[in-house]
Structures are given as C-alpha cells and as structure tokens.
Amino acid sequence: MVERDPYLGGAAAGTTIPSKTLRETSLTLSGIRARRLHGVDLSLKRQATARDFLHHERVVKNAERTRVMNNMLVHNVDIFKGMGSFVDKRTIKIEARDKPPKFLKGDIILIATGSNPRRPDNIPKDPRIYDSDSILQIKSPVPKNMVVVGGGVIGCEYACTFAALGVDVSLIHNKEILLPFLDRDISFALENSMSKMGIKLLKPDSVEACTVMANGLQIKLGSGKVSKYEAVMLATGRTSNTRELNLEVAGITPGKHGLLAVDQNYQVIHPETKKPVSGIYAAGDVIGRPALASTSMEQARFAMIKAFNLEPYKKHVAPILPIGIYTIPECSMAGKTEEECREEKIDYAVGKAAYNQNARGMIIGDSDGFLKLIFKFNKDLSRPMKLLGVHVIGEIASELIHIGVSALIIDASSNLFIDTCFNYPTLGELYKYATYDAMGNRIKRLKS
Numbered sequence: 001m002v003e004r005d006p007y008l009g010g011a012a013a014g015t016t017i018p019s020k021t022l023r024e025t026s027l028t029l030s031g032i033r034a035r036r037l038h039g040v041d042l043s044l045k046r047q048a049t050a051r052d053f054l055h056h057e058r059v060v061k062n063a064e065r066t067r068v069m070n071n072m073l074v075h076n077v078d079i080f081k082g083m084g085s086f087v088d089k090r091t092i093k094i095e096a097r098d099k100p101p102k103f104l105k106g107d108i109i110l111i112a113t114g115s116n117p118r119r120p121d122n123i124p125k126d127p128r129i130y131d132s133d134s135i136l137q138i139k140s141p142v143p144k145n146m147v148v149v150g151g152g153v154i155g156c157e158y159a160c161t162f163a164a165l166g167v168d169v170s171l172i173h174n175k176e177i178l179l180p181f182l183d184r185d186i187s188f189a190l191e192n193s194m195s196k197m198g199i200k201l202l203k204p205d206s207v208e209a210c211t212v213m214a215n216g217l218q219i220k221l222g223s224g225k226v227s228k229y230e231a232v233m234l235a236t237g238r239t240s241n242t243r244e245l246n247l248e249v250a251g252i253t254p255g256k257h258g259l260l261a262v263d264q265n266y267q268v269i270h271p272e273t274k275k276p277v278s279g280i281y282a283a284g285d286v287i288g289r290p291a292l293a294s295t296s297m298e299q300a301r302f303a304m305i306k307a308f309n310l311e312p313y314k315k316h317v318a319p320i321l322p323i324g325i326y327t328i329p330e331c332s333m334a335g336k337t338e339e340e341c342r343e344e345k346i347d348y349a350v351g352k353a354a355y356n357q358n359a360r361g362m363i364i365g366d367s368d369g370f371l372k373l374i375f376k377f378n379k380d381l382s383r384p385m386k387l388l389g390v391h392v393i394g395e396i397a398s399e400l401i402h403i404g405v406s407a408l409i410i411d412a413s414s415n416l417f418i419d420t421c422f423n424y425p426t427l428g429e430l431y432k433y434a435t436y437d438a439m440g441n442r443i444k445r446l447k448s
Contacts, residue, residue: 001072001077001078001079001080002080002082002084002092002094002104003079003080003081004081004082004083004084006081007065007069008065008068008069008072008079009064009065009068010112010114010284011114011115011285011293012064012293012296012297013061013064013065013068014061014065014133015132015133015136016293017060017061017064018057018060018061018136019132019136019154019157019158019161019326020326021057021060021061022057022136022161023157023160023161023164023326023328025057026161026162026164026165026328027164027328057136080094080102080104081096082094082095082096082099082102083095083096083244084245085244085245085246086245086246086247086249086250087103087246087249088249088250089249089250089251089277089278089279089280090105090106090107090109090279091103091104091105092104092105092106092109106279107279108279108280108281108304108307108308109279109280109281110281110282110283110300110303110304110307111242111245111260111268111280111281111282111283111286112282112283112284112286112296112300113240113241113242113245113286114240114241114284114285114286115238115239115240115241115258115285115286115291116133116238116239116241117131117132117133117234117235117236117237117238117239118236118237118238118239118257119131119234119236120149120207120234120236122207122208122209122210123149123207123210123232123234124210124212126212126217127139128143128217128230128231128232129210129217129231129232129233129234130231130232130233130234131233131234131235132154132158132233132234132235135158135233138231142162142165142167143167143229143230143231144167144168144230145167145168145169145170145229145230145231146162146167146168146169146170146229146230146231146232146233147169147170147171147172147217147219147227147229147231147232147233148169148170148171148172148232148233148235149172149207149232149233149234149235149236150172150173150234150235150236150237151171151172151173151174151175151178151179151201151203151235152179152235152237153179153325154235155171155173155233155235156171156178156179156190156194156325156327157325157326157327158233158235159171159194159199160194160197160199160327160328161328163194163197163198163199163328164197164328168198169198169199169200170199170200170201170202170227170229171194171199171200171201171202171203172202172203172205172206172207172219172221173201173202173203173204173205174203174204174205174206175203175204176203176204178190178191178194178201178203179325179331181323181337182325182331182333182337182391183333183337183338183339183372183374183389183391184337184338184339185338185372185391186331186333186372186391186392186393189368189370189393190327190329190331190393192368193327193328193329193368193393194327197328202221202223202225205221205222205223205225206221206222207219207220207221207222208220208221208222210232213228215228216228216229216230217229217230217231217232219232237257238257238285238291239257239258240254240257240258240259240260240285240286240287240288241258241285241286242254242258242259242260242286243258250277250280251270251277252268252270252277252280253270253271253272255271258286259286259287259288260282260286260287261287262281262282262283262287263276265281265302265303265306266281266282266283266287266299266300266302266303266306267280267281267303267306267307268280268281268282279307281303281304281306281307282303283296283299283300283303284296284299284300287299290321290323292321292323292324294321294322294324295321298317298318298321299317301314302314302316302317318409319409320334320335320405320408320409321334322334322398322401322402322405324397324398324401325398326398329366329368329369329393329394329395329397330392330393330394330395330396330397330398331392331393331397332391332392332393332397332398332400332401333389333390333391333392333401334389334390334401334404334405334408335374335387335388335389335390335404335408336374336388336389337374337389337391338350338374338389340389341374341388341389346376346388347376347377348374348375348376348377348388349374349375349376349377349385349438349441349442349445350372350373350374350375350438350441351372351373351375351434351435351436351437351438351439351440351441352370352371352372352373352434352437353370353371353430353431353432353433353434353437354369354370355367355368355369355370355394355395355427355430356368356369357433358425358427358429358430358433359424359425359429360425360426360427360429361394361395361427361430363425364395366394366395368393368394369392369393369394369395369397370392370393370394370430371390371391371392371394371400371427371430371431371434372390372391372392372434373387373389373390373391373404373417373431373434373435373438374387374388374389374390374391375387375388375413375414375435375438376388377442377445378442379442379446381442381443381446384413384414384415384418385413385414385438385439385442386411386412386413387404387407387408387411387412387413387414387416388408389408390403390404390405390407390408392404394427395427396427400427400428400430403428403431404431414435414438414439417431417432417434417435418432418435418436418439420432
C-alpha cells in the first residue's frame, strides 16, 4: 500500500467520520435530543468554542485511524509512505521528501486515491473561507453567522450541524429542490425541517462574487442580493485525485474533474476506446458517484475479488445500495422513488408511517419523522405487492433503512413486514404500519 498522507484511512477516517462526529456533538451541545423532556434543559449555557466542538471529533478520528493501521498490520500489508505515480502499466514510483525514490512492481494495481474539494474560480482565498476538509480546523470561537455555498449532501449536512449550535446559517443552492435525487416527500420534509432550524435557504441562486473585507466576507448573489458573513463554507463539488499519478504512461486518460471510467468489475477503461486497461482497477471517489464510504469499500472488495479470481467470497456488488444523509434530521433511501416510478411508467402504491404515531418515536420526541414505502401495485387483493423503494427521514434513519435494504435485496413483498413480529417499542415497527397503510390505499383506489 502506498499512502501520501501521514495517516491511513483516507477521507473515511479523515473527513467522513469527523463530520458525523461533529453532528453528534452539535446535537448534544444544542440539547436537541432533550426536546420533549418537560422541565429539562440540556443545552449548552455558554458559548461553544471550536476546541469544545472538535474535541470528540479528534478522539474518534484518531481511534479510527489506529483501527485502520492495526488492520493493515494484522494482514501483513507493507505500507510505503510517499506520493505514488505510474512509471508504466506495472510499475509505481514512490517519492517521499528527503528520501530516494522507490519502485514497486505489481500485476494488479488498485487506484483508490479519493478526491478533494473543488473551489470555484470566483472565490478568493482567505482563512475565513472553508471547504469540507478545512472546516474541521475551524478557528475559535465558532462564528456567529456563516453561509454555505452548495446545497448537496455535504452542504446540507454542515448547514444543519452549525445551525444546531446556534450559528445563523444561510445556504445557497443553484436548484429549486434540495437533494433532487431523494424522493420528493423526503426532500420537502428536510427543507421544512431546515427552515424550522432557522437555516435561510437561498434558492435557486448562485454566487456572483465574494469580496474579502476586514470585518467579514461579502457575498453578491446572481439575484443581486448582497450580504456579509463571518465565515463561508464551500460545498461546490469534488475533483478526483488523479493529476499527479502520471496516468498517461499507463494508457489511462482521466475524464472531467479527473474521474476514471471503469467497467462492471471496476477495471479501468479508456474513455475513448472503451477497452479495459489490463491489471489496473479503481474504486471510491476517484470513479465518481455514489462516492460514499460504504459503496467505496464494496467496490474495492469486489474489484480485488475479480482481479484475483476469488468469486466464492463475493459474487457481485450489493444490488441495492443505501444512501445515508446525516442532516438534522437524518435522511436515508434505497430503491426507487415515486418520481422514478412515474418516469418508468410503473404502477405503484405508497404507504407511510409517522414517528409521532409510533411508541418509540414518541419516546425519543421526533414529531416530524416518517417512513415511506413504495410497492408495485397489484389489483389482486389475494396477492402481496412487491417492495420497490424505502425512504426515511427522522432519528437514526440511516440505521432504520437497513431493514428495507435487506427486503429489497431478496425481492420481498408486503407479506414480509405483515408477517414479521417487531420488538415493541421500536422504530422498526414503522415498517408494519407503513405496509398496512399501503394495503389500505390499494383498497381505496380499487373502490374509487
């Protein structure tokens, strides 16, 4: 393994785990989780400093990096510190400061170099302008107000985290709908929750200019509005870390933003000839969407299974991949959305179950969360309906989704949830009642 950074774990340990830890810290510091405890106020009574805010993040990050290192040692992986680049299709050159270069040869090479935040040309450099990497080194004290540029997953997550701490947050998004890949019901519910948290949603709009001033940062929008902020966070996309790999000598040409094209086995292909490059594979952010820690690990495992003919261990990448978004509240999804069903002309039935009608949901005080199930419509009432999609917004949505993911993978029908006995009180029970709701909606439609 060749690694240029001082620590192993890449973005998963360096930014993914820390950002989710910051979210948990903000929930604790803000007292949001105590929202329904009568007469109890667990919110922080003093101004939180960046040191307070980041302490737990550093503890968790360091523990994850140690775990990754120990895993490499257990498996006897040789680790070479330095910048790796191709000399030819089978040779990697490793360059480290103040050391002579080393050369490694291999029949199989996996490129998993990740990505880095992309900065728009019209945004100047200033220590008060952060991206998703540098925000983890934010200076004390936490700013009183900030603007997040970009309403994608990263932008929405950080906007919620800082809003929970009492920061006056504005979010600039260039589309009318937040996170349009989500089912619209979930997207609109998230937008409503963010607005209730006090986040000002400026959409659709864009940044025309950013001016650095002694007492703040002035943002001029395409709509003409001008505002001043103490801090700016950029969430404007990412670029693959391929520029320094000298890929051309290996017969590889990166695409837009440095992305590598791969086939179904994650073997790198030439974007023009569409032919695979023998022995070279790629996984994770470097190949683009979905660019999640979970999917990146799945891709790399499968690539190496194919490269070394280890099919008995894993025959394919999971056919259904869950998406977890750590906003406040969390959102998660798997399978088809209503919008996709309509586009594909699939007749469907929907069932919903609300957290505030569920015993566990009431205990934790989540009054807005809900589970939404989408089934393939079947007018024969004696037959079950096949599950097509699962969508959740609310507390631990990213955990709750896994019941639905497992059901989708086995092509389950409505019978699975009706026949399952869930612990009481649990959020898992939402699956049974959302299924009852879908069955009731099917009957109503047939009677109308």
